[in-house]
Amino acid sequence: MSRRDRDMSARLAPNKAPAAAALPQDLAWAGQSVELLKELHILTREGRLNQDSRRKLKQVDHLVHFIEQLIADIRPYDGALTLADHGAGKSYLGFVLHDRLWPGSGDGAGGVIYGIETRPELVTRSRDLAARLGFAHMRFLNIAAADAAQEQGLPARIDLVTALHACDTATDDAIAFGLAKQAQAMALVPCCQAEVAACLRQSKALQLARTPLAELWRHPLHTREIGSQLTNVLRCLYLESQGYQVTVTELVGWEHSLKNELILARQTGHYKHTAGARLRALLAQFGLQGLLPVRYPQLLKEGAVGVAG
């Protein structure tokens, strides 16, 4: 048992079961606490892993790996890292990050991970678990991502924004939050996306008459797929237009998740005006101009590119 697991076991007094099974060889969870993974119900009490849990663990572990690279370049605004995770769910990501960033619970050190989640029972569960584990750097807010920027309990600036499979437009809300909070970096793995597909569907007949490009979304399955693809392309352009350098990559192998696109954004302060212009051109091409004030409001501000056109 590693020192970390011994520390964890000591904090988990009622759980006297030995951390029996080692994690599978193909999972590189160096230093990851077996006891924490049991508490999160990723591992069974016997230390076993089912297929679903294995998938989730892979996703979280890979994302943590990318996030650690982002953190290495961050100079926290308030001296210690602040991170807001949107659509936190059971907060796997938050707990694993806490365990990595503040091994041994981190009492006395600064820094906070905020979990933003609409389902109250998940918030309660996460609060209880954090209290039981003595994870001192976690706060959980039972609010929608769209309301998070106005939430009094959050600091004016946040270093890092994450969203792992936050449903539908919650990823857009996380981006809006990140911009409002001047996030130094964002790590976003979008989930299912319905908004753009719904808009495409509405104007399908008109678009089919107007442009052969509309063949790309004539069939319902294609409407959904291109809607999802377009959504992420627009998100990337928006981030670039707002002073971020963007990288798009796979989170894990496609066999582990269909929702596998990872958007990494690093604040550079270089506002790419061509990206804003491209975004607006794409909205016009696809008949999606109605989304401009809703999802890309910064482009409507005075001096933004293409406001007149």
Ligand SMILES: C[S@@+](CC[C@H](N)C(=O)[O-])C[C@H]1O[C@@H](n2cnc3c(N)ncnc32)[C@H](O)[C@@H]1O
């Ligand atoms: C697919 S789960 C992902 C949970 C977690 N991030 C993970 O990967 O294990 C999506 C979570 O986002 C939450 N959610 C959906 N819409 C939200 C919103 N607008 N604001 C905050 N949370 C939201 C859901 O309740 C759910 O717990």
